[in-house]
Amino acid sequence: MTETEAAIILLSAKVALAATLFALPLAFAVAWLLARRCFVGKGLLQAIVTLPLVLPPVATGYGLLLLFGTQGPLGRLMEAVFGLTFAFRWTGAALAAGVMAFPLLVRPIRLSLEAVDRGLEEAAATLGARRIIVFLTVTLPLALPGLLAGAVLGFAKALGEFGATITFVSNIPGQTQTLSLAIYSLLQSPTGDAAALRLIVVSILLALGAVLLSEWAGRLIRRGGDGRA
Amino acid sequence: MGGLEVDIAGKAGSFAVSARFTAAPGVTALFGRSGAGKSTILKMIAGTARPDEGRIVSDGRVLFDAAAGIDLPVRARGIGFVFQEDRLFPHLSVRRNLTYARWAGRRAVGRPLPEVVALLGLEDHLDRLPGTLSGGERQRVAIGRALLADPRILLMDEPLSSLDRQRRAEILPYLEAVANETCIPVLYVSHETEEVARLADKVVAVEAGRVRAVGSPAEILGGEEGGETAVLLEGRVTGVDPHYETATVDIGGATVELSAPGLPMGARVRLRVRASDVAIATRPHEGLSIRNQLSCTIERVTVKGSAAEILLALGEKRLVSRITAKSAEALGLAVGQRVVALVKAVSVERARLMRPDEAVE
Numbered sequence: 160m161t162e163t164e165a166a167i168i169l170l171s172a173k174v175a176l177a178a179t180l181f182a183l184p185l186a187f188a189v190a191w192l193l194a195r196r197c198f199v200g201k202g203l204l205q206a207i208v209t210l211p212l213v214l215p216p217v218a219t220g221y222g223l224l225l226l227f228g229t230q231g232p233l234g235r236l237m238e239a240v241f242g243l244t245f246a247f248r249w250t251g252a253a254l255a256a257g258v259m260a261f262p263l264l265v266r267p268i269r270l271s272l273e274a275v276d277r278g279l280e281e282a283a284a285t286l287g288a289r290r291i292i293v294f295l296t297v298t299l300p301l302a303l304p305g306l307l308a309g310a311v312l313g314f315a316k317a318l319g320e321f322g323a324t325i326t327f328v329s330n331i332p333g334q335t336q337t338l339s340l341a342i343y344s345l346l347q348s349p350t351g352d353a354a355a356l357r358l359i360v361v362s363i364l365l366a367l368g369a370v371l372l373s374e375w376a377g378r379l380i381r382r383g384g385d386g387r388a
Numbered sequence: 389m390g391g392l393e394v395d396i397a398g399k400a401g402s403f404a405v406s407a408r409f410t411a412a413p414g415v416t417a418l419f420g421r422s423g424a425g426k427s428t429i430l431k432m433i434a435g436t437a438r439p440d441e442g443r444i445v446s447d448g449r450v451l452f453d454a455a456a457g458i459d460l461p462v463r464a465r466g467i468g469f470v471f472q473e474d475r476l477f478p479h480l481s482v483r484r485n486l487t488y489a490r491w492a493g494r495r496a497v498g499r500p501l502p503e504v505v506a507l508l509g510l511e512d513h514l515d516r517l518p519g520t521l522s523g524g525e526r527q528r529v530a531i532g533r534a535l536l537a538d539p540r541i542l543l544m545d546e547p548l549s550s551l552d553r554q555r556r557a558e559i560l561p562y563l564e565a566v567a568n569e570t571c572i573p574v575l576y577v578s579h580e581t582e583e584v585a586r587l588a589d590k591v592v593a594v595e596a597g598r599v600r601a602v603g604s605p606a607e608i609l610g611g612e613e614g615g616e617t618a619v620l621l622e623g624r625v626t627g628v629d630p631h632y633e634t635a636t637v638d639i640g641g642a643t644v645e646l647s648a649p650g651l652p653m654g655a656r657v658r659l660r661v662r663a664s665d666v667a668i669a670t671r672p673h674e675g676l677s678i679r680n681q682l683s684c685t686i687e688r689v690t691v692k693g694s695a696a697e698i699l700l701a702l703g704e705k706r707l708v709s710r711i712t713a714k715s716a717e718a719l720g721l722a723v724g725q726r727v728v729a730l731v732k733a734v735s736v737e738r739a740r741l742m743r744p745d746e747a748v749e
Contacts, residue, residue, distance in 0.1 A: 284462040285469035286537050287493025296492045300479045
């Protein structure tokens with residue numbers, strides 16, 4: 160494996176990890192609203208969250224370009240407030256990956272939150288626990304498997320994201336060229352087949368690793384609960 | 389120790405509930421059929437449902453007052469709640485479940501954990517997960533968890549209803565232990581006469597969302613129950629015979645003798661006398677194996693098909709005898725007549741040691 164290939168893998172991991180970590184709390188909040196609250200526009204929120212899943216990725220990428228590009232309203236805002244630019248940077252790749260992964264994060268978290276028995280939360284309240292404590296000691300631990308499943312699914316999706324990324328931040332080696340984009344570029348050149356295959360094997364290993372990690376963590380959670388620890 | 393004062397009215401869905409009663413330390417049963425509104429009343433006291441008007445005061449502390457705009461949240465009401473289903477936290481060990489109110493609810497450390505664990509026989513289960521326990525064991529943990537919340541009122545919503553007969557029989561002694569030693573008001577919701585008879589000091593009968601009657605278990609449960617007529621009598625043990633393992637119980641105006649090993653002198657007991665265990669004679673008899681012959685006056689004769697139920701007055705107390713309609717006619721039983729009730733069997737429903745502040749009924 161060449162140094163360039165290693166750099167591509169590292170960049171992809173960085174992009175996917177950043178995307179997952181930033182999207183996770185937001186996805187949890189949205190999942191919570193959808194699972195627990197009744198409000199006007201709930202259907203609309205549900206639709207917007209699902210949009211990246213059903214829209215052509217290129218369209219999502221173009222939308223991001225309009226909103227978060229150097230001239231876009233949100234792009235300018237982020238630049239002014241946080242000094243954060245997205246256009247043609249790895250941060251933009253992470254944003255695109257995060258947006259595309261979002262629906263996949265929300266769904267399992269929402270399902271696991273809906274599966275938490277509200278009666279248990281009520282019982283915790285009768286035992287004197289404040290809302291935030293009830294959340295931390297009852298709701299969150301019981302929803303953790305769903306949270307984990309969502310995170311792994313989101314991470315895998317972020318790792319493989321292609322259409323929105325290439326539209327939004329282009330295919331710049333060392334900056335926005337993640338695994339999928341690099342494989343695509345290599346396949347375009349007559350001599351790139353071997354290198355492309357190597358990267359494909361790496362993506363398989365990364366995805367497999369993520370799934371195994373989540374399985375193991377899931378088992379740990381279930382076992383950690385039995386109080387012998 | 390103060391009691392609980394409830395005077396509330398409200399709605400659960402389209403069902404209107406209004407209730408007014410007090411509960412002193414000891415067990416007060418909210419008794420009535422399913423759907424009578426008992427659980428709704430309990431939820432309003434716990435704070436998981438909100439009455440429209442009224443007041444709830446526990447131990448001098450106002451939990452709810454519609455007029456004054458006071459509505460304490462569930463967590464601040466100082467309650468312990470035992471639900472129909474155990475509602476144990478499945479991801480926490482029995483020990484962590486039991487002590488939840490302390491580490492998550494910041495409740496004061498009231499009773500020591502080992503004491504409650506011993507009371508409920510949970511010594512061997514502390515490190516297990518709720519999912520590995522039987523239904524009865526789980527409900528015992530739920531009771532312990534509520535007791536360890538240092539509650540000022542203990543609310544129990546049909547805690548045995550989700551269990552089969554055998555498990556109920558397994559838990560009842562533990563509930564009796566809790567009832568006997570508690571010094572806070574315990575509100576026990578049930579539609580089972582048997583449970584109420586064994587556990588309650590006072591019964592609030594609830595019907596169609598309203599309090600129908602309030603009184604002692606003997607007064608409220610005295611009538612018909614599940615097709616079998618029986619009466620409950622309260623009394624005090626005035627004599628014991630260790631050799632024959634019998635006890636003499638003063639039920640106020642009369643004494644009955646029953647075989648019951650281990651009843652201590654002075655214990656307050658609740659007795660159940662089935663109507664089918666009471667025969668009637670027009671005059672006292674000698675040479676009978678039946679030792680309890682009580683002189684009574686007939687208050688009412690009710691003929692139901694081939695059977696007759698005779699309501700008998702024994703001083704202030706009442707007994708019911710079930711004989712055949714033919715016998716009733718042959719003996720010429722009539723209201724106001726003096727007869728002798730021959731009591732074949734008496735079962736002890738509940739026995740508890742007298743507290744010094746308790747008067748004999």
